[in-house]
Amino acid sequence: MPNLSRRGALKLTAGMAVLGTLGLTGCGREDGATAAKSSASPIGDSPATGTVTVWAAQGDADVLDKVIKPFKSANPDVTVKFTLIPNADYYTKLQSAVAAGKGPDIAQFFPESQAQFLDPSILQPVPGGLVDPNSFFKSLWDAGVVDGVAYTVPWYAYTYALVYRSDLAKKAGVEAPATWDEMVPFFRALQRAGAKHGLAADIGWDIFNGQDVAMYAWQAGGSLLSSGGKWTLDTPAMIDALKYNASFFTSGVADTATPTFLDAQPYFVSGKTATMITGPWVVGQLDTAAKKDGWTASHVATAPLPAGSSGSVSFSAGGSWGVLADSGNADASWKLVRHIAQPSTQIAQYKAYSSLPAVVSAWDDPAIKGQPLLGAFLTQLKNTRTFPQVSTWQQVATRIGKEMEAVARGTSTAEKAAADIQSYADSLGTGAK
Structure with missing residues (x-):
């Protein structure tokens, strides 16, 4: 995502x-x-x-x-x-x-x-x-x-954490999701409370989508490289990650058309979207987007990322x-x-x-x-991994993002996407000497 x-x-x-x-x-x-x-x-x-x-x-x-x-x-x-x-x-x-x-x-x-x-x-x-x-x-x-x-x-x-409209969550009577299974129901509850979409997402953000899918693969118990330095991407964990990320779009809680990068904060403030998975800088920018001092304190909350089967790991x-x-x-x-x-x-x-x-x-x-809204980011930073320190990672991440989009749009299955990602990564190698 x-x-x-x-x-x-x-x-x-x-x-x-x-x-x-x-x-x-x-x-x-x-x-x-x-x-x-x-x-x-x-x-x-x-x-x-x-x-x-x-x-x-x-x-x-x-x-x-x-x-x-x-x-x-x-x-x-x-x-x-x-x-x-x-x-x-x-x-x-x-x-x-x-x-x-x-x-x-x-x-x-x-x-x-x-x-x-x-x-x-x-x-x-x-x-x-x-x-x-x-x-x-x-x-x-x-x-x-x-x-x-x-x-x-x-x-x-x-790192990433959930940034969400606390006023809408209170109106809906829901708490921040703690697990993958609770994510889509949480977003739907925020929509019932008045948000047009529960989650802000840009489906075509390829390299960044790829990073997110990699993060979810970790949460599902996967790895990206083996201990011997080989790509490990065609795995059950990667398939689960692709399905999870795509589910935000296929369920309708995120829109495949909007918002784009520059729309994120105005959409969030206006209620067109109710949640972002984003970095800590946004906390200090929402008052400006709302054109009202104190808006963030009364409308926004943060939480660590919901856990997959292997926890709530994010990337640093x-x-x-x-x-x-x-x-x-x-x-x-x-x-x-x-x-x-x-x-x-x-x-x-x-x-x-x-x-x-x-x-x-x-x-x-x-x-x-x-700063109470920063606590979730500190919690998450203590549970992070680094992306593979190999020269081809960014190319692989871009391919993961493109395959995720195909799964979300229904033009590919998660299983085929994982196999295609593995084949592409193997063709590149890791840039090792």
């Missing part, structure tokens, strides 16, 4: 442009080890000096120059230069710069779509002792680890940082990355832009802990 309020809707699409063009990583894992080996020398505590160039995608990084003022004050002899690039162009421009040997010292990545960069020819290993891997949400740290080597440090985090996403292999100032670069990973910096980033911390302890800050 596609997310219609995705903050960085073009992140993954942009990443697809570089698939197959970089030196690519070996087979990935869905559940990496928290500990990672590193051959890099430890980074000391002496002040950073020189110039550090940073590339980032527009959005969360827009305020970062202000957020790191304490770092610049504590390191007066360092100059940090930011280049912000539109999301749609970011990975393409970064790949071109890397290939030409003209990349920045530090680059932003996205844990859900960074696999093609996790290679020693592109990124330096994270120095031992730079940060505590256990301080981050596990799946976010694992997303940067390949063959036991960590290449990125998490920055901000998000967000932002991360890596230092390029040919950085001319690696020492100062890693010191800046270390500063950004501190809880105080991540809290400052949240206050400036509502980017939720990747460091678990930062969620205890009153600025975040006092």
Whole structure:
């Protein structure tokens, strides 16, 4: 089921442009080890000096120059230069710069779509002792680890939860669904309470639909890769996931025609839809969509994702940082990355832009802990997995999304779709060396 309020809707699409063009990583894992080996020398505590160039995608990084003022004050002899690039162009421009040997010292990545960069020819290993891997949400740290080597440090985090019209749920006399079986009845109850459709969904959101189906396959007890690095997609769990996701459309609780991406919040506020499966950023945006302060507090609630036969697992996403292999100032670069990973910096980033911390302890800050609608996202972040850290994942995810649409429209069965996905993935392989 596609997310219609995705903050960085073009992140993954942009990443697809570089698939197959970089030196690519070996087979990935869905559940990496928290500990990672590193051959890099430890980074000391002496002040950073020189110039550090940073590339980032527009959005969360827009305020970062202000957020790191304490770092610049504590390191007066360092100059940090930011280049912000539109999301749609970011990975393409970064790949071109890397290939030409003209990349920045530090680059932003996205844990859900960074696999093609996790290679020693592109990124330096994270120095031992730079940060505590256990301080981050596990799946976010694992997303940067390949063959036991960590290449990125998490920055901000998000995952999915249910965001629904609490006023309509109260009117219908229903609680948030806790299991798959309760989902469609919940949506129908919200429709009886006045919503035109129970769920906001865009059936043609291919790569994002694919991510969602993968998430549901985990919930059904499946995996995407075997322990030996082979695709495992033609499985009972994948078939169940395809049927579950398609059921939102075939049951009529979601419309196969609307809403599209930009319609999501206006539809939700107006009651054309009553639920979104989306990220935490939407919580801070609905008052604006409603044109009324306090509307969200009186009309909206959140809940973790309903559980399949194997639980309520979701996927981890967000932002991360890596230092390029040919950085001319690696020492100062890693010191800046270390500063950004501190809880105080991540809290400052949240206050400036509502980017939720990747460091678990930062969620205890009153600025975040006092936001009741964020609790479901914290619960869900503690139960997440990372997508396969292989270079072909985005292509496979896109194919899963297309096959899901065919099942939802009745032009294919879930069984045939799963077989077709497996065949396609096998033809691509994993990009392993």
